[in-house]
Amino acid sequence: MADAAAPREPRRSVGRPGDRPGGDRRGDGRSVIGRPGVGRPGVVWALPGALFFVFFAVAPMVLVGALAFTDWDGIGTPSWTGMSNWSRLWDDPETHQAIWLSLVLTVLTWVFQTPLALLLGVWAAGRQRNRAVLSAIFFLPLLGSSVALALVWKSLLDPNFGLIADIGPALGFADGDLLGSSKGAFGAILFVTAWQFIPLHTLIYQGGARAVPRSLYDAAAIDGAGTVRQFFSITLPQLRNTIVTSSVIMVVGALTFFDTVLILTKGGPGTDTTIVPYLMYKNGFQAFDLGYASAVATILVVVATTVSLLLVRLTGFAAMRSTREGM
């Protein structure tokens, strides 16, 4: 579309600091546009979307911190109680356990899912026909809701009628009651969530690997680098940003697995799979102690926001590059 002879403009980030709305063109010699603002929307165009988002997502994030200092049963008005939720949280062994379990689950999720998704994604970025078919099947778990998929696994792990009744003994669960044992239940959550989400990360890596310039591989092949060497010297470094993005999605996801826990284990046996989001649900919407539950939720907000800031910093999204440039 662009005239090849005409010098291409550099891609500009919108509104660099110092730009004034409707102001001058910073003398870049491209002032084809007669009046400033013609053909350009004002910021008011973004306000409906921004206000809607702030009202239902950002403001609640702030509000949850405030509710953490109140006592509220979900019906009346929240009443201010100062630090009492926090001192209770500080002393509550169930909360300590939940935070610990969440951390372990998050770390194991990353360790478990990242290498698998990375390898599958890079492999699927190849171009043989069977890969297209296989990646289409890999993709299927993404279509079901967490609820639907957890129900499938719940029936497979049923000690009486499920698959686990047959293969349980081989895994060390003689009675097949995987979900009834503390380690088994935790492992099941780890496995089921990996089963569900590895396809998503595989796709993300597949997209990243496709964008690696082929010339790099050709050059490496001429230099005699084998497949393994190429993977470590070209693919991995080139996928740096993809790894960061996928990791952040994974970590935030692992901090918030809820549907799967609710259906597979209900936080049990005992409280051995009660991770932070489930603890919040239990305190808030089963015991109707929403003030205390808000304190629990605040932990999630703080961790997730920290991760989010890291995302913006590390991936360069803040520089507002197109994520699809060159794809």
Added chain:
Amino acid sequence: MPRRPRLVGRGSRTPNYPAGLGSLIWLGIVGLPLYVLVAATFQTRDGYIDDGPLALPDHPTLANYRRVLRSDFLSYLLNTALVTAVCAAIVITLSVTVGYTVVRARGRASRRIFQIFLLGLAIPSQAVVIPVYLVITKLQLYDTLLAVILPTAAFSLPVSVLILVGTMRDIDEELYESMALDGASPTRVLLQLVVPLSRSGISTVGVMSALHAWNGFLFPLLLTQSKSNRLLTLGLYDYVGEFRVDTPALLTAVVLSILPIFLVYLFARRQLINGLMGMGGK
């Protein structure tokens, strides 16, 4: 937008046997539960208990499908379809206008707005569901479909804005300038230039927000109550009690809940996959 050049990850042309084997193993891990899921729906309850989940049904039956469809399933389906459609419409409208502003507006404010959405990418809905519950109650929307629609749509916005900003930034500056020379208003630029050239991004956003709304569970669980406002995921959760030991019936409900989105996937596969692939950056 230009078609993606065929850049391929690996340079080596020799088949990579270990990787191929690994992917076949993973195929088994992904495929086996899906096989059990589908096979069980044609199985009778006794057949499932006697023969185990791996058996092919001896006497395939559609009784499970009849049973589920005779329950309230269709009303859940209708509610979910409504919520999904309205959510997608809200998300498309708002993210197109936000994306357009972020890419084209002058000044710091639009940049700030984009940063709010980027930060919002990692706000987990679990963490804010209590204040959302408070807000919905105060708006007197509790136990309405709107109570689910509004927060669900809001949480679809960050990814959608990110995708659309990426797409819209790839539109040539020259096109904007020639429209501006004609004195086109921002509305005309949006409708005649930006929307037509961002079709692929817009359909990706539509498909992804629809998937998100269709599969949502937490907001329906906590913000609705009555059976008439029940959505599919919550209905599935209820079936656990209703079909207590009738696994084939339960799994049939699961299959029926995935089926509509699977049909959409067959048509919109490319959009969805492109969108998900574009999340990673390079």
